[in-house]
Amino acid sequence: MEHWRPADVAWEEAPAEYFTGDVLFGPVRNDGVLNILAVSFEPGARTDWHHHPEGQVLYVTNGAGLVQNEEGSAVEISTGDLVHAPPGEVHWHGALPDSPMTHVSHTTGGATVWEGRKVSEEEYGSVAGGGRSPVAESGY
Ligand code: MN
Numbered sequence: 001m002e003h004w005r006p007a008d009v010a011w012e013e014a015p016a017e018y019f020t021g022d023v024l025f026g027p028v029r030n031d032g033v034l035n036i037l038a039v040s041f042e043p044g045a046r047t048d049w050h051h052h053p054e055g056q057v058l059y060v061t062n063g064a065g066l067v068q069n070e071e072g073s074a075v076e077i078s079t080g081d082l083v084h085a086p087p088g089e090v091h092w093h094g095a096l097p098d099s100p101m102t103h104v105s106h107t108t109g110g111a112t113v114w115e116g117r118k119v120s121e122e123e124y125g126s127v128a129g130g131g132r133s134p135v136a137e138s139g140y
Pocket of ligand 1: 050051052056085091092093
């Protein structure tokens with residue numbers, strides 16, 4: 001059995017070519033099968049559009065943010081929430097304009113596939129412009 005505490009995570013800058021804003025990676029464990037990666041977004045920061053060959057599970061550990069897929073449905077997420085992106089579903093995730101957000105990503109099936117396009121200010125503003133709704137208490 002292995003066990004990690006938050007202080008065990010060695011944060012590093014995420015590659016700017018695939019993100020907008022300030023984003024840190026916190027690698028937890030990658031054995032080539034299961035990749036567990038904490039990702040911390042400053043307010044307004046987000047991924048580019050991408051997908052995961054075998055899907056992705058996100059567990060939000062701090063703050064509040066957004067996930068959106070290509071069909072346009074954006075969902076606000078906050079501490080304690082879990083998200084599953086099915087295999088191949090094109091999407092992005094990131095922080096709200098007025099809150100940081102940290103999630104732990106769990107993927108199998110190899111590297112993220114980047115679509116080659118940023119989440120524009122217009123796209124982001126269209127789903128993040130409505131202000132933040134009250135954050136429910138975590139049920140976990
Ligand atoms: Mn993703």
